[in-house]
Amino acid sequence: MGLSGALPLQVALVAGESVASFIRRLAAANGLEAADVLTYVGGVRRGVDPQAVEVRLGAAALEELAVLAGRSVDQLRRALPTARQAASGSQVRTVVWSAGQGVVQQCAICSQVRRDAVPAWLVAVQEFDVCARHGRWLGCAGSRSQLSLAKLPEVVVAHERRRRFERRVGPYAQALLADAFQVAVYWWQCGQMAACGRWARREAVLGLTRRRLWAVPIVVYPEVVTLAEAMAVRERQRCYGRGFDGQTTRWHTGRWTRWVGERLGLSEELAAGGERALNLWLMAHRNSVPVVARLAGSLPPPGYRAQQMQPLAPHRRLAAGPWEQVSCLPWRLGEPMTSVTWEGGGFPA
Structure with a gap:
């Protein structure tokens, strides 16, 4: 379908949200698929699963998304961490989260307050976060993702x-x-x-x-x-x-x-x-x-x-x-700790 100008229904910006998550929420609020939004901003039609991939936008595509969202480019860059660096090459591309990167679902109570049709997913450097407002642990442990x-x-x-x-x-x-x-x-x-x-x-x-x-x-x-x-x-x-x-x-x-x-x-x-x-x-x-x-x-x-x-x-x-x-310390959670050594030996004075 053809899109032009700001969409009728806007969604709140969530600090730390992934671009893929924001696109999916914006689309859902307006009865669209994420693929419809991606087609408009970059001419590429594809589905988006925020838990699996992130969307990288070139400068022009980010401007188009800002128009649809009724926001400025600066507002999107402040809220969406991965939008702060323009993608190289094509205007829109999806990338699989690499090891050590990913998202955690935003606090369910925060989502209920906003009455979002779909939850927001936050870019997570660690595999957890904390919602201090509602006292909830946000993690990546399946059914224990929120405690x-x-x-x-x-x-x-x-x-x-x-x-x-x-x-x-x-x-x-x-x-x-x-x-x-x-x-x-x-x-x-x-x-x-x-x-x-x-x-x-x-x-x-x-x-x-x-x-x-x-x-x-x-x-x-x-x-x-x-x-x-x-x-x-x-x-x-x-x-x-x-x-x-x-x-x-x-x-x-x-x-x-x-x-x-x-x-x-x-x-x-x-x-x-x-x-x-x-x-x-x-x-x-x-x-x-x-x-x-x-x-x-x-x-x-x-x-x-x-x-x-x-x-x-x-x-x-x-x-x-x-x-x-x-960390500069060599051991890993879940691995044996029986042979932790340090090059050079001894302890500092």
Whole structure:
């Protein structure tokens, strides 16, 4: 069918939505198929499943979609992450989500409030998200794709802290969150801290009688955010060639590790062996600035704790992706942890 100008019924923009999802919602609201919209914006007629593929639009096709949606191109780019970079070659092409990329369904309660005919699908770098407004976990675990967090309010609070942390630290926050998650995975898989009261309680709230891999991000999320914040404190000092206590000659990593245990409320668990994962992280993030250079260096500038951080080794080149791929720590959730080693051996001073 022929289309021209804005469609009669518009749909609300959802922050973080995929282009394929937005096209399908816009089409459904007007009694059309997604293929009708794609035909108009790019001359290519094809069906779209947002869970399987994303639609890449060239500049002209994006302008045509903006006309149909009754929006500006800038509005679409702000709301739809993958619309921010124009597709090369053809005006419209569909691409299969690669490993480590995909979508999660938007909070069902949010969709009900908008009275959408079809749900929105959000671009997800991680395989989960949290709707802080309605206290729901959004994941990719089949029937468990959405779970109420009413009995796990600390997970919602942690998510809100994570967002503030990301704004405060900048892009380097993803590397620190990735490393913090991997440390928590180490603890969970080795059993050193997985049986601690709070993790066992969260698993019980989720109705688990056995440990399940899909539940790990939910179970450890509050500790991941707290640990990432602690890592940022140490990294800010490392940026200026200083240790955790502000000194220039030694790092005093043991003092930082003890402080982490106090912040997490897991001092006994760390002292009983949980500090190994932190030591492996410290090894990868050791200070390479000679003592002479540290002593000659200037003090950190006023207000440096409120500034976004510059990437530090081993994360000089930042890339978006699942935490286990972004992290400098080598182990993987669900794989044996019996032979974790680090090139060079030993622990940092």
